[in-house]
C-alpha cells in the first residue's frame with residue numbers, strides 16, 4: 001500500500017495556493033472587473049422571471065457579486081445566499097433582499113438569519129479558485145458546492161455558473177469523479193458556455 005499523499009504533494013493544494021496569489025493580483029489590477037462581469041452575466045445567462053439566483057457574499061479577493069446583485073434586484077429577481085447548515089453536508093439557501101439582517105456563518109462569511117425563507121436555487125453563482133473552459137472547478141476544498149450541485153442535480157436541472165477573474169483560468173485541473181462541472185463561467189472578459 002502506498003502511504004497517503006503528503007499534503008505538500010497534493011496537486012489540488014499546491015494549485016490552490018498558486019491561484020490565491022493569481023486572484024490577489026487580478027483583484028488589484030482590475031477594480032472594475034465586477035461591473036464587467038455583471039454585464040457579461042446578464043448578457044449571457046437567461047434569468048427567467050421566476051428564477052431563484054443564489055449569489056455568494058463576497059469574501060477576501062473573490063470577484064465581488066455586488067454589481068450583479070444590484071442588477072438582479074433592479075429586475076426583481078429572487079436572490080438567495082448559501083448557508084453551511086451542517087459540516088460536510090450540502091449548502092442550504094436562504095432568500096435575501098437588500099436591508100435583511102446578515103450574521104457570521106461558519107467560515108466568517110455573512111449569511112441570512114433563520115428568519116429568511118429557505119429556497120432552492122435555479123441558478124447558482126459559484127465562487128472558485130480555478131476553472132477550465134470545459135467547466136472544471138477548483139474550490140476551497142470543503143466540497144460544499146460539489147455536494148450541493150450533486151444533490152440539486154439529482155432532483156432537477158440547476159444551472160451552475162462559475163464567477164471569477166479571467167486570471168483564474170487554467171488549462172487543466174486534477175479533477176475527481178466527485179467534482180461537479182460548471183455549465184458556464186463568467187469573468188470580466190466574457191462568458192464561456194462549458
Ligand SMILES: Nc1nc2c(c(=O)[nH]1)N(C=O)[C@@H](CNc1ccc(C(=O)N[C@@H](CCC(=O)O)C(=O)O)cc1)CN2
Nearest residue numbers: 016056057058059082084107109127140141142144145
Ligand atoms: N463568499 C463565499 N461564500 C461561501 C463560500 C465561498 O467559497 N465563498 N462557500 C464555499 O464553499 C460556502 C462556505 N464554505 C466555505 C468553505 C471554506 C472556506 C475557506 O475559506 N476555507 C479555508 C481554505 C480551505 C483550504 O485550506 O483549502 C480558508 O479559510 O482559507 C470558505 C467558505 C458557502 N458560502
Ligand SMILES: Nc1ncnc2c1ncn2[C@@H]1O[C@H](COP(=O)(O)OP(=O)(O)OP(=O)(O)O)[C@@H](O)[C@H]1O
Nearest residue numbers: 137138139140141142143144145146147150178179
Ligand atoms: N457529492 C459528494 N458527496 C460526499 N463528499 C463529497 C462530494 N463531493 C465532494 N466531496 C468531498 O469533499 C471534499 C472536498 O472536495 P474538493 O477538494 O473537490 O472541494 P472543492 O471543490 O475544492 O470545494 P468547494 O466545492 O467547497 O468549493 C473531498 O473530501 C470530497 O471527497
